[in-house]
Amino acid sequence: LAKTTQPISMDSYEGQEVNITCSHNNIATNDYITWYQQFPSQGPRFIIQGYKTKVTNEVASLFIPADRKSSTLSLPRVSLSDTAVYYCLVGDDRFQKLVFGTGTRLLVSP
Amino acid sequence: SAVISQKPSRDICQRGTSLTIQCQVDSQVTMMFWYRQQPGQSLTLIATANQGSEATYESGFVIDKFPISRPNLTFSTLTVSNMSPEDSSIYLCSVVQERIQYFGAGTRLSVL
Numbered sequence: 001l002a003k004t005t006q007p008i009s010m011d012s013y014e015g016q017e018v019n020i021t022c023s024h025n026n027i028a029t030n031d032y033i034t035w036y037q038q039f040p041s042q043g044p045r046f047i048i049q050g051y052k053t054k055v056t057n058e059v060a061s062l063f064i065p066a067d068r069k070s071s072t073l074s075l076p077r078v079s080l081s082d083t084a085v086y087y088c089l090v091g092d093d094r095f096q097k098l099v100f101g102t103g104t105r106l107l108v109s110p
Numbered sequence: 111s112a113v114i115s116q117k118p119s120r121d122i123c124q125r126g127t128s129l130t131i132q133c134q135v136d137s138q139v140t141m142m143f144w145y146r147q148q149p150g151q152s153l154t155l156i157a158t159a160n161q162g163s164e165a166t167y168e169s170g171f172v173i174d175k176f177p178i179s180r181p182n183l184t185f186s187t188l189t190v191s192n193m194s195p196e197d198s199s200i201y202l203c204s205v206v207q208e209r210i211q212y213f214g215a216g217t218r219l220s221v222l
Contacts, residue, residue, distance in 0.1 A: 032209060034209075034210070034211070036211075041215070041216070041218075042215055042216070043114075043202050043204070043213025043214050043215055043216050044153070044211075044213050045213070046111075046210050046211065046212065049209065049210065087152070087153075089211075093209060099155070100145075100152045100153040100154075100155075101152060102152050103152050
């Protein structure tokens with residue numbers, strides 16, 4: 001069971017790039033890394049998923065080093081609407097024993 | 111992506127009563143999950159509900175308190191039984207589709 005560790009909170013300003021790192025030292029060979037975003041009064045929403053190296057989509061990039069013991073979610077040019085809690089989740093295709101960590105509360109200011 | 115509808119969206123209940131939360135998905139899915147989220151906290155997995163088998167409960171959650179039904183591949187219910195104020199929380203349904211979890215908006219429960 002891969003436990004994840006993230007910073008509790010981060011502050012940024014509009015237009016800046018934000019990088020949130022997640023540590024998952026005991027990640028297993030079959031595990032994927034997935035990031036979710038959650039706004040108040042809503043369920044978490046999928047942002048991006050990766051297994052190794054770099055993945056990019058229209059909203060974020062995910063950097064995973066070769067040892068896969070950590071991952072970094074990169075949000076380019078954040079806006080006020082990116083203020084949310086971001087969760088890193090590690091799990092395999094069987095989705096057994098999924099454990100959400102504390103998440104990172106990102107506050108974007110003008 | 112899967113679209114999940116949860117009902118009710120919120121409720122206020124008296125202690126000692128029970129509430130059944132419904133989760134409807136717009137497509138057939140094998141795996142469904144029920145989570146609890148205390149205000150300002152992370153999500154805690156209550157149980158995994160696969161169609162055709164008994165739900166699997168996580169440590170600290172028992173079937174008598176949180177009975178789950180999964181009658182088909184698009185629907186599940188979670189009942190919070192004999193409620194106490196400690197059960198006040200947000201309850202979320204989640205499904206997996208192509209390695210991605212999708213979540214409902216949640217049911218905000220307050221127990222008086």
